Amino acid sequence: AQSVTQPDIHITVSEGASLELRCNYSYGATPYLFWYVQSPGQGLQLLLKYFSGDTLVQGIKGFEAEFKRSQSSFNLRKPSVHWSDAAEYFCAVVPMNRDDKIIFGKGTRLHILP
């Protein structure tokens, strides 16, 4: 079945440590790929997106993501997290030829230790 999987429901890292949040998708063709962040009680903010081209995508707040076609993955990374990065992160895809219908993963809650 077509799906977006974020295998980690919760992740805890220390402030200043590096971060990688995993995302895998199962669609036949390469979809459009997105990462969103949601702080408690807030709406969704787009961190970065991949449509085509360079497979390493830079986003806001120091985040980057790498598209790996062979692994059907689009993992989000940050070299050094800050306490303000504590939030929920959603991977999302728009399957090709599906007229912008976005499918979300279930999210990963990031906790930061001081």
Place this chain on the structure above:
Amino acid sequence: DAEITQSPRHKITETGRQVTLACHQTWNHNNMFWYRQDLGHGLRLIHYSYGVHDTNKGEVSDGYSVSRSNTEDLPLTLESAASSQTSVYFCASSEKGKQYFGPGTRLTVT
């Protein structure tokens, strides 16, 4: 500036009542979407529309309806509210793969 708004931002209603959540966008986008967000489920698609008079069911459409009489608005109606519909609802519009989300409506059904 173009934007997407939702109203009300918070709503408390009783089981069995009809409730309508408003979504209005000023980008003139043809594509509009309604999602609900629940703990452990992420965002799930309820209904979507690709243009005036077009509506389609999403993943969790039971108990919800939408209508699209103009480009700017896609109201979401809960015909008979149930406690299981307590959630945060997000509206979005999109063009060429980029989605713009509204601020959300927190609905509580008691």
